[in-house]
Amino acid sequence: MLGAVALAAIGGVSAARRPVPSGLVNWPLSGRIARRVSGAPPAWRPQPALAAEYQAIVQRSYAEVASYTGGNLSLEADAVRVLGRAEWIETNLANFEHLLAPLVEAYQRTQTHAGAAGRLAAHGARAGVTGQIGLLLGYLGRRVLGQYDIPLLDADADGAGVYFVEPNIARAAHAAGAAPRDLRLWVALHEATHAFQFQVGDPPWLRGYTAALVQAYLADAVRALESQQELPRRMQDLWDRIGRGGLTGAGLLRLALTDAQTAALARIQALMTLMEGYSNHVMRVTGRAVIPNFPTLEARMRGREQARGPASRALTRLLGLDLKLEQYRIGEQFVQQVVDARGLCFMNSAWRGPALLPTLAETRDPASWIARVDAADGGAAADNGAADVGRAGDDRPQ
Numbered sequence: 001m002l003g004a005v006a007l008a009a010i011g012g013v014s015a016a017r018r019p020v021p022s023g024l025v026n027w028p029l030s031g032r033i034a035r036r037v038s039g040a041p042p043a044w045r046p047q048p049a050l051a052a053e054y055q056a057i058v059q060r061s062y063a064e065v066a067s068y069t070g071g072n073l074s075l076e077a078d079a080v081r082v083l084g085r086a087e088w089i090e091t092n093l094a095n096f097e098h099l100l101a102p103l104v105e106a107y108q109r110t111q112t113h114a115g116a117a118g119r120l121a122a123h124g125a126r127a128g129v130t131g132q133i134g135l136l137l138g139y140l141g142r143r144v145l146g147q148y149d150i151p152l153l154d155a156d157a158d159g160a161g162v163y164f165v166e167p168n169i170a171r172a173a174h175a176a177g178a179a180p181r182d183l184r185l186w187v188a189l190h191e192a193t194h195a196f197q198f199q200v201g202d203p204p205w206l207r208g209y210t211a212a213l214v215q216a217y218l219a220d221a222v223r224a225l226e227s228q229q230e231l232p233r234r235m236q237d238l239w240d241r242i243g244r245g246g247l248t249g250a251g252l253l254r255l256a257l258t259d260a261q262t263a264a265l266a267r268i269q270a271l272m273t274l275m276e277g278y279s280n281h282v283m284r285v286t287g288r289a290v291i292p293n294f295p296t297l298e299a300r301m302r303g304r305e306q307a308r309g310p311a312s313r314a315l316t317r318l319l320g321l322d323l324k325l326e327q328y329r330i331g332e333q334f335v336q337q338v339v340d341a342r343g344l345c346f347m348n349s350a351w352r353g354p355a356l357l358p359t360l361a362e363t364r365d366p367a368s369w370i371a372r373v374d375a376a377d378g379g380a381a382a383d384n385g386a387a388d389v390g391r392a393g394d395d396r397p398q
Helices: 003-012 027-040 047-070 085-099 101-113 118-141 166-176 180-199 205-224 229-243 249-254 259-290 296-304 310-318 321-341 343-350 367-379
Strands: 079-083 146-149 161-165
Touching: 027 085, 027 118, 027 166, 027 205, 047 079, 047 166, 047 180, 047 343, 079 085, 085 118, 085 146, 085 161, 085 166, 101 205, 101 343, 146 180, 161 166, 166 180, 166 296, 180 205, 180 296, 205 259, 259 296, 259 321, 259 343, 321 343, 343 367
Parallel strands: 079 161
Antiparallel strands: 146 161
């Protein structure tokens, strides 16, 4: 990030004498930064036997997760991919570019009306955001193990991608003294639970709901950017935050923050907290049943996060990733407390529709969410099994 701030400052010195940048993000440069930060080799491909092994592991994981949650989980439309770091970066860079396209296009339109101060901020914003995305994907490219990638904004796309970054899994398994196959299954169980979340319901609703949240957020960001009254203030605020090193991962999305966007971000954060916490719960319950020496593997993987050095922790905070780690922790506590109090069938009430999703405040106060679901159901329907989700297998060890 320091390098990005320096580039922003250098670009700002001569902004009035150079053309306005062609966009908010220099995507090829972000990719080069990400690959360098990640240490990705130029090319990596899995052996056919490894790809076949992952296919079998994911198939088993879908079956285990379906059995525990009571859902009808299908792998037919989901593609299993084993990636190297560079391929994972390119895939997610394309996702970023597609997701942020409306915001980037609106930002470019505003530059035709920007004065000297706007052009100065534009150069700083472009350098800062380009560097931010590159650092974010580069850092994650070194650490991410798996990903359930569903094309939220592509209505014509079927299924999703279940991704595994094998070089990172192999390295993590070696560091943990674990069998690579056990860790692959551990990761696959987590990603299979995300598949359950997006496939649950009749018809499934989570993809459309999530896409609507993101689209509403971006539409409001576009309106704010194109407001001639708001633009100078927002550009100055962005420039100030870049100069302070304050453009975090959340800061990127806060480029044109409004009250409506603040509310949307809270709903998105609450949903992500539930999704990650529920996935970790299911992964741990099913993992104990199918992975030998699961407690040892779990303890060592927790130690992997705790063993991060000061530089890594600082970068995590700088990129806004500490928020995601907090979501995992709060989400796990929420789900476990609800399951302990009322069972998994009651917990599965959250997947019946948007009205029963916990709010951000409720993720920190499970009792309030339980009371709200009881009030909505008259206290009976949820306890009887959240029928449209299925009958969960509560007999597994908790």
